[in-house]
Amino acid sequence: MPLIAQIFAGIAAALHVLFFYLESVAFTKGSTYKSFGLATKEEADVVKPMALNQGFYNLFLAIGVVVGLVVGEYRLSDGMRYGEGFVDGTALVGFGCAVMVGAAIVLLISSKGKLLRGALIQGVAPLIALIALIVG
Numbered sequence: 523m524p525l526i527a528q529i530f531a532g533i534a535a536a537l538h539v540l541f542f543y544l545e546s547v548a549f550t551k552g553s554t555y556k557s558f559g560l561a562t563k564e565e566a567d568v569v570k571p572m573a574l575n576q577g578f579y580n581l582f583l584a585i586g587v588v589v590g591l592v593v594g595e596y597r598l599s600d601g602m603r604y605g606e607g608f609v610d611g612t613a614l615v616g617f618g619c620a621v622m623v624g625a626a627i628v629l630l631i632s633s634k635g636k637l638l639r640g641a642l643i644q645g646v647a648p649l650i651a652l653i654a655l656i657v658g
Contacts, residue, residue, distance in 0.1 A: 523594045523612050524658030530651035531587050531615045534622055537647060538584035546577030583618050587648075590614025616655050619648035
């Protein structure tokens with residue numbers, strides 16, 4: 523797996539852990555729910571169950587990418603080639619990053635461009651990792 527793919531997949535995973543924290547742990551804090559466009563604690567309380575669920579989706583994607591990076595690194599150090607054994611780390615990283623990019627596209631389209639910044643934060647690092655995986 524190309525080093526650039528590993529770096530940007532790691533950045534994408536770290537960002538998605540941060541999203542998990544914001545959506546599932548700190549969501550009802552004023553600065554957090556306001557960053558999601560909610561004006562009051564009452565609005566945040568209504569949206570909290572959905573945000574909790576979304577946060578865990580982000581965490582699980584991050585875990586998948588990290589496991590792929592670890593499995594890929596283990597294989598390289600053990601002398602195994604990609605595709606050997608039970609799990610291919612590159613496939614896990616590629617799938618996780620593809621889902622992250624897909625979610626960023628959905629965010630952009632569903633918000634009619636209003637959440638461009640959020641879509642870019644969510645989608646650029648995994649997109650770079652995917653391109654590096656395909657090219658490299």
